Amino acid sequence: MPGLNGKWSSLIFVVWTVSCAFIFCEYLIYYPAIFQCAWPEMDRAPSGESRDREPVPILRALILSDTHLLGAIRGHWFDKLRREWQMERAFQTAMWLLRPEVVFILGDIFDEGKWSSTKNWDDDVRRFHKMFRHPRDTELIVLVGNHDVGFHSEMNWYKLQRFEKVFNVTSARMVTRKGVNFLLVNSVALHGDGCPICQTVESELLRLSQDLNCSLQQSMQAAPMAEDCSDARWLPFSRPVILQVGQQGCRGQRRELAHLRVPHYPLYRVSDATCTGQDATPPEHRHLLFKEQYDVLSQEASRKLLWWFQPRLILSGHTHSACEFLHANKYPEISVPSFSWRNRNNPSFILGSFSSASYMLSKCFLPEESTVITIYCSAGAAVLLLLLLLHLHTVRCTLQLAGCLLAKHKTV
Numbered sequence: 001m002p003g004l005n006g007k008w009s010s011l012i013f014v015v016w017t018v019s020c021a022f023i024f025c026e027y028l029i030y031y032p033a034i035f036q037c038a039w040p041e042m043d044r045a046p047s048g049e050s051r052d053r054e055p056v057p058i059l060r061a062l063i064l065s066d067t068h069l070l071g072a073i074r075g076h077w078f079d080k081l082r083r084e085w086q087m088e089r090a091f092q093t094a095m096w097l098l099r100p101e102v103v104f105i106l107g108d109i110f111d112e113g114k115w116s117s118t119k120n121w122d123d124d125v126r127r128f129h130k131m132f133r134h135p136r137d138t139e140l141i142v143l144v145g146n147h148d149v150g151f152h153s154e155m156n157w158y159k160l161q162r163f164e165k166v167f168n169v170t171s172a173r174m175v176t177r178k179g180v181n182f183l184l185v186n187s188v189a190l191h192g193d194g195c196p197i198c199q200t201v202e203s204e205l206l207r208l209s210q211d212l213n214c215s216l217q218q219s220m221q222a223a224p225m226a227e228d229c230s231d232a233r234w235l236p237f238s239r240p241v242i243l244q245v246g247q248q249g250c251r252g253q254r255r256e257l258a259h260l261r262v263p264h265y266p267l268y269r270v271s272d273a274t275c276t277g278q279d280a281t282p283p284e285h286r287h288l289l290f291k292e293q294y295d296v297l298s299q300e301a302s303r304k305l306l307w308w309f310q311p312r313l314i315l316s317g318h319t320h321s322a323c324e325f326l327h328a329n330k331y332p333e334i335s336v337p338s339f340s341w342r343n344r345n346n347p348s349f350i351l352g353s354f355s356s357a358s359y360m361l362s363k364c365f366l367p368e369e370s371t372v373i374t375i376y377c378s379a380g381a382a383v384l385l386l387l388l389l390l391h392l393h394t395v396r397c398t399l400q401l402a403g404c405l406l407a408k409h410k411t412v
Contacts, residue, residue: 010390014383021379026085029367030093037098037364040353056355057178062100063243064091064349065317066338068147069128071112072120083342088131090339090347090366095134098351102177103138104243106317106336107145109167114150114159125166141175142167143243144186145317151294155197160186171197172204174211174235179356181240183208183309187316190301202304209308211235238356242311266316266335267327268292268302275323279337279346279365295319306331313359320344322363334361341369 044055067087070080094100110116110124134140144167149159164170171186186201214229215237271289272281280286292298295318297305305311306327314333320343323335339347347366352359 010386013386017379017383021375025372025375027089029372030089031097033367034090034093034097034364037094037351038362039098039351040360040362042353042355042358042360044355056357059102059178059180059354060098060100061102061104061352061354062094062098062349063104063106063315063336063352064339065106065336066108066145066320066340066343067105067128068108068111068338068340068342069124069131070342071110071116071124073112073115075111079342083340084127084131086341086366086369087339091132094349094364095138099135100138100351103132103134103140104182104315105132105140105142106243106315107143108147108317109142109145110148113148113163114146114154121162139177141182141184142169143184144169144171157197160197170204171201172208174208174240176235178354179236179238180354181212181235181238183240183242183311185242185244185305187244187297187301190297190305205305205308212237212240212309236356239312240309241354241359242305242309242314244314244316266296266318266323266325267305267314267333268296268299269325269327272319272321272323274325275321275335277322279322279344279348279363281319281321281323302327315350322348339366345369 039060042056042058044058069084070076109128113121113124116124132140144160144163148163149155160171169184173184175182175184185205190198190201210229211233212235215235217229218234218237269290272286275281275286290296296302311331314327314331315336316333317336317338319335320338321335322337323333325333325335327333334350336350337346337348338344339349341347346368348363349366351362351364353361
C-alpha cells in the first residue's frame, strides 16, 4: 500500500505540475505583464482658459504592428497555432484590462497576403477577426502593409481593393476622433513613379493637406479664406498624427503639437544607428544602411509628407524593432515593434493618450517567449526528475524484494 500511495502521489504531482505550467504559460502569464501597463496621464484642464470651461477630451489609443499571420504557403501548422494563440491571448487580455477607445494596427496584418488565393485569403481574414475580436465600444482601424498587398512592383488594384473592402480603409484617409486628426497612409504606394495607384494616393494626400490648411485658416478668424477652400472639408484643426506601414526588409514622451501621421514604412533615415532600448534593432545590425523604398520611404516621399502635413507625431511599423527618430529636428517618429513572437522575443505595443493639443505615449511589453520556454523546460525537468527518482525507487524495491526472496530460498 505505501508503494501504491507513493505512485498515486507522484502521478498527482506530475499532472498538477504540467497543468499549472500550461495554464500559467498559455493564459495567466499575460495578466501580470499587461497589468503593469497604464495609460499615460494628461492634464485635462484647458490651457490658459477659464476653469469653467469643459475639460479637454482625451482619446486613448492602443497601437500595434506587424502581426504577420502565417498563411498556407510558409506557415507550419504548429508555428501558426503557437504564434496566433500568443497574439490572441495578449490582445484579448489587453482589451479586458486596458479598454482602449481605438486600436490601430500599422500594417503587415498577414504574412502571405500578396500571394494568397481567394480561399486562403478568406481563411486568413476569418482567423484575424477571431484573434482580434473586440468590444463594440472599441474601434479597430487597420492599415495596409507590403505583406498584405505586395511591394510596389507586386501591388495591383485587385489586391489593394480586396484588402480595403475587408477592413473598410482607403490608401489615404483622415480619421478624426475627439478633435485629433490621424492621417492613415498606404506608404507602399508612395513610390513616386507615376503609377496609377501612386497618382491616386498622392492626389488624395494633396486634397487632405489642403483641407487641413483651409481648416487652419478658418480657425484664424482674422485670416482671409483662400478661394480654393470653398469645397474643402472642414476638420478640427490639430496637426495630424501620421500612421503608416511600410515594406518589410530583411531585418513616454509629450509634445505640444497636434498633427499625427501613421504610415507602415518609416520615413527616410540612413540606418537605426541612433536607436536604443531593449526592443531596438540588435547592436550588430544598427549600422546597416537602409534601402530606400524597401526598408524606408524614399527621401523625396518623406520630404513631401513632412511638407504637406507638418505632423506632430509619426507612428510607423515595418522594421519589427523600436526606434525614436527626430526628422528635421522637429518631427518625431516612433517605430512600433512587431506584436508577434515570430518576429521578436519581446513583443510590445504602444499606449497613447491624445488630445487636440498634445499627446503622451507609454510602451507595454508582452511576456518574452524565452520566459515561457524556460518555464516549460523547468516543469519538464521537474517531472523527469520525479519520474527518474520513482524509477530508481522502484528498482531499489525490486532488488530488495529479490534479495529477500533469494535469502529465504537459501534458508529453505
